[in-house]
Every structure is written in structure tokens, then in C-alpha cells.
Amino acid sequence: MNINLTLFGQMVTFAFFVWFCMKFVWPVIIESMEERQKKIADGLDAADRALRDLELAQNKATDQMKDAKQEAAGIIDQASKRAGQIVDEAKNQARVEGDRLKVAAEAEIEQEINRAKEELRASVAGLALAGAEKVLEASIDEKANRKLVDNLAAQL
Amino acid sequence: MAGGNPASTTEYIQHHLTNLVYGKLPAGYERTTEQGVEVLQADTWTMAHGGQEATDMGFWAIHVDSMIWSIGLGSLFCWMFLRADKKAHTGVPAGWLNFVEMIVEFIDGAVKDSFHGRNKMVAPLALTIFVWVFLMNLMDLLPVDLIPTLLMMAGVEYQKIVPSTDPNITLGMALGVFVLMLYYSFKIKGTGFVKELTMHPFNHWGFIPVNLFMETVGLLAKPFSLGLRLFGNMYAGEMIFILIATMFAAGAGAGFVSGGLHAELFGESTSGYFWLVIFLLVTGVCWLNLKGKVSTGKTVLLCMAFMAIGGGLFALGGGLMQWGWAVFHILVITLQAFIFMVLTVVYLSMAHEDH
Numbered sequence: 001m002n003i004n005l006t007l008f009g010q011m012v013t014f015a016f017f018v019w020f021c022m023k024f025v026w027p028v029i030i031e032s033m034e035e036r037q038k039k040i041a042d043g044l045d046a047a048d049r050a051l052r053d054l055e056l057a058q059n060k061a062t063d064q065m066k067d068a069k070q071e072a073a074g075i076i077d078q079a080s081k082r083a084g085q086i087v088d089e090a091k092n093q094a095r096v097e098g099d100r101l102k103v104a105a106e107a108e109i110e111q112e113i114n115r116a117k118e119e120l121r122a123s124v125a126g127l128a129l130a131g132a133e134k135v136l137e138a139s140i141d142e143k144a145n146r147k148l149v150d151n152l153a154a155q156l
Numbered sequence: 157m158a159g160g161n162p163a164s165t166t167e168y169i170q171h172h173l174t175n176l177v178y179g180k181l182p183a184g185y186e187r188t189t190e191q192g193v194e195v196l197q198a199d200t201w202t203m204a205h206g207g208q209e210a211t212d213m214g215f216w217a218i219h220v221d222s223m224i225w226s227i228g229l230g231s232l233f234c235w236m237f238l239r240a241d242k243k244a245h246t247g248v249p250a251g252w253l254n255f256v257e258m259i260v261e262f263i264d265g266a267v268k269d270s271f272h273g274r275n276k277m278v279a280p281l282a283l284t285i286f287v288w289v290f291l292m293n294l295m296d297l298l299p300v301d302l303i304p305t306l307l308m309m310a311g312v313e314y315q316k317i318v319p320s321t322d323p324n325i326t327l328g329m330a331l332g333v334f335v336l337m338l339y340y341s342f343k344i345k346g347t348g349f350v351k352e353l354t355m356h357p358f359n360h361w362g363f364i365p366v367n368l369f370m371e372t373v374g375l376l377a378k379p380f381s382l383g384l385r386l387f388g389n390m391y392a393g394e395m396i397f398i399l400i401a402t403m404f405a406a407g408a409g410a411g412f413v414s415g416g417l418h419a420e421l422f423g424e425s426t427s428g429y430f431w432l433v434i435f436l437l438v439t440g441v442c443w444l445n446l447k448g449k450v451s452t453g454k455t456v457l458l459c460m461a462f463m464a465i466g467g468g469l470f471a472l473g474g475g476l477m478q479w480g481w482a483v484f485h486i487l488v489i490t491l492q493a494f495i496f497m498v499l500t501v502v503y504l505s506m507a508h509e510d511h
């Protein structure tokens with residue numbers, strides 16, 4: 001319990017350690033801590049900014065999506081209209097073509113009929129003559145009768 | 157080691173409260189040595205043998221143990237924090253750096269709360285005081301007999317390992333703070349400080365002597381209360397550890413299985429080595445249990461058996477009390493370190509306040 005030189009020894013030691021701490025220990029740690037604090041604050045700021053950017057981008061994307069949808073709907077409308085048109089046109093064309101074919105077919109049929117008539121006419125004269133020959137069983141002047149029969153055939 | 161009788165208990169306590177002192181014995185001093193009384197021819201610088209010589213050395217003596225422990229712990233503080241400094245970076249802190257930064261931040265916050273001046277020295281000062289005083293107080297938690305006994309075996313007679321139970325140490329630090337207070341008071345306030353001392357609290361020239369007296373007492377009370385508060389708390393805490401230890405030693409001496417065994421083996425006083433062997437056996441068994449070599453049931457039985465032989469059940473009781481007080485004391489040592497730091501900061505803050 002004696003007060004002695006230790007008192008001053010401790011004062012000197014105390015001063016030394018405080019000086020040492022102030023010079024070498026404290027600044028390094030506090031600086032690195034402050035720097036980290038700044039870094040973290042910057043990081044948080046950046047995160048905030050990024051969040052805002054994200055929101056903006058999302059809004060933009062939504063808008064674009066809406067536009068795209070509208071556009072797509074327009075295109076589909078147009079396309080379906082166009083398709084209708086095409087179908088109509090095709091129908092018309094088909095009808096026209098059909099008519100044309102029908103007309104052609106009819107004409108051909110007509111021709112066939114006429115040719116058949118001609119042939120019939122041609123053969124009728126012979127047949128009639130042969131028939132008459134048989135009927136008369138006599139030789140008829142072919143020339144005189146020929147004219148007769150030809151006239152007949154022409155009337156067919 | 158203390159025995160059961162009061163005289164040796166007193167001796168034990170006094171031994172624990174005696175510093176290892178190196179100092180000057182005056183010429184003509186009658187020194188009692190083993191060879192008999194020796195009268196010193198001239199002033200002699202020497203290690204004191206016992207408290208009486210230490211007292212007789214007067215002012216010209218130094219408490220070697222207090223100084224070594226205090227310097228050692230201060231160096232430990234510097235070394236630990238320098239290690240963190242080397243690792244300091246701005247990335248994610250880990251491990252030791254994290255812990256150090258936690259302390260630094262805590263001190264920084266406390267200083268910012270109570271110190272409003274501008275001074276780069278106060279925060280490092282507070283850090284030094286807090287950690288250093290805490291480490292000095294922490295020595296109180298080491299078993300009271302451990303280091304003194306070991307050093308006694310090594311031939312060192314006295315050893316007080318808790319520097320903050322030495323008023324020289326606490327008052328030395330308090331005086332250091334006091335010097336800083338005076339320095340900054342003069343530096344910041346200049347003549348205002350003189351005015352504060354003379355014209356306060358009665359602002360009239362006729363009251364100058366009264367004011368001066370009151371203010372001086374108030375000023376001087378600060379460092380003394382600062383130093384003595386820490387000293388008183390730590391001294392009392394150490395005292396309780398020592399008192400529990402005396403009970404513990406007495407109890408161990410009267411171990412119930414082996415009171416007779418002790419007497420057979422050692423006669424009147426039991427050798428410390430006997431308890432050391434018991435202690436090693438018990439810790440050895442516990443260690444083996446931790447390693448998984450001995451089952452827990454066997455461990456308990458073996459420990460009980462060893463302690464019964466060594467009279468250790470009383471010792472265990474004493475140990476539990478030591479432990480309990482140590483747990484409570486953890487609060488005290490932290491709180492005292494914190495109070496010393498906060499008051500230092502507050503005093504310096506007052507020294508910086510210019511009215």
C-alpha cells in the first residue's frame with residue numbers, strides 16, 4: 001500500500017502506450033472502418049439506383065409488350081381480312097373457270113352432236129338405198145334415186 | 157499455502173498482498189536476514205524481503221511485479237491490436253479483426269457520445285485505457301495462487317499479478333489523465349481556466365480565496381476518485397478471492413477420507429505437490445473423457461475417487477465459490493474498465509469546454 005516510484009513508472013508507461021495507440025493502432029483501424037463504411041454506403045446507393053433502373057426497365061418492357069400485343073392483334077386482323085379476300089377471290093375465279101369449262105364442254109358436246117348427225121346423215125342415205133333396193137328388188141337407176149335419197153337425207 | 161490455523165491464514169493473506177519491491181534501503185538500516193541482523197553501511201538498492209522492508213524503503217522503491225505485469229499487458233494490448241491492424245482491410249472483416257473493430261467502434265461511439273471537443277487523442281486514449289485496464293483487471297480471474305505459487309517455485313518470493321490492485325498503478329494512470337486535463341484546460345481555455353478556478357461559483361473578487369479552495373478541491377478530487385475507485389474495487393475483489401482461497405485450502409487440508417492419509421504422508425503440513433498430483437489426475441481423466449477414451453460415468457467416478465483421496469470435495473466447494481465470484485467479477489472488471497474510460501473522457505471533455 002506504499003506510494004512510491006511505481007506511480008511515476010506507471011505514468012510514463014501510460015503515456016507511452018497512449019502515444020503508441022494514437023500513432024500506430026487507432027488510425028489504421030478507424031481508417032479502414034471508415035473506408036468500409038463509405039464502401040457500404042456506396043454499395044447501398046448503387047443497389048437503390050439499380051432497383052430504380054430495374055423498375056424503369058420493367059415499365060419500359062411492359063409498355064413495349066403492350067405495343068407489341070397491339071401490333072400483333074392488328075397484324076392478325078389484317079391477315080384474317082386478307083385471307084377472307086383471298087378466299088373470295090379464289091371462289092370467284094373458280095366460278096369463272098367453272099363457267100368457262102362448262103361453256104367449252106357444251107360447245108364440244110354440240111360439235112359431237114353435229115358430227116354424229118353428219119355421220120348419221122351420211123350413212124342414212126346408203127341404208128335407205130339398200131333398203132329400197134331390197135324392197136324393189138329391182139335395179140333402179142341409182143343415179144335418179146340417188147338424188148332423191150340425198151334430198152331426203154338432207155332433210156333429216 | 158495456508159493451513160488451518162489463523163496465524164498462517166493471516167500470513168497467507170499478507171503474503172498475497174505484498175508486492176515484489178525493488179528499492180533503496182537507507183544507510184544504517186537494520187536488515188533481518190537468515191544470517192541474522194545485518195546493518196547496512198551505505199544506501200543499498202535491493203529487493204525487499206517482506207512487507208516491512210518494502211515500507212521502510214519509502215518513496216524510492218518500485219513495485220517490480222506491478223510494473224512488469226502492467227507493461228506486459230500494455231504490450232499485449234498493442235500487439236493484439238497491431239495484429240488486427242496488419243489485417244485491416246475494407247472488405248468483409250472476419251475473426252480477430254472483427255472483434256477488434258467491434259471494440260474500436262464501441263469506444264468510438266462512447267467517446268463521440270460524451271466528448272464534444274475536437275481532439276484526435278481522446279479516442280485512442282480511451283481505447284488504451286479501456287483495454288489496458290480491462291486486461292489488468294482480468295488478471296484477477298486467474299486463480300489467486302497459480303502464478304504466485306509457480307513463481308515461488310522459481311524463487312520469486314512475492315508476486316501480485318493484478319496491477320490494478322496496486323494504488324500506484326491506478327493513481328499513476330489517474331495522474332496521467334490529470335496532467336492531460338490540466339494541459340488541455342490551459343491550452344483551450346487559457347486564462348479562462350484561471351478565471352474558472354477563481355471566480356467560480358461566487359463571481360466576486362472578494363470570494364477568490366474561497367472559490368480557489370473549492371475549485372482546487374473539486375479539481376484534485378477527480379484524479380483521486382478516478383484512481384481510488386478502480387483500486388478499491390479491484391482490491392476488494394482480489395481480497396474476496398483470497399478469502400475464498402483460504403477457506404478452500406483449509407477445507408482441502410481436512411479432506412474427509414484422507415485426513416489420516418495426509419498426516420501419515422506429510423505430517424503436519426501437506427505438501428502442495430500432493431494436490432498438484434491429484435489435480436493432474438483429475439484433469440487428466442477429464443481430458444481423456446473429452447478425447448473419448450473414458451466413458452462419462454467412469455470419469456465421474458474416477459474424479460470423485462481422486463478428489464475424495466485429495467480432500468477435494470471441500471476443494472471443489474471452494475472452487476465453485478471461486479468460480480461464482482469470478483463470474484460475478486467479470487462484470488466488475490469490465491464495468492470498472494468502462495467507468496475509468498468514460499470518466500477520463502468526461503473529464504477531458506470538461507477540460508475542452510470553453511464557457
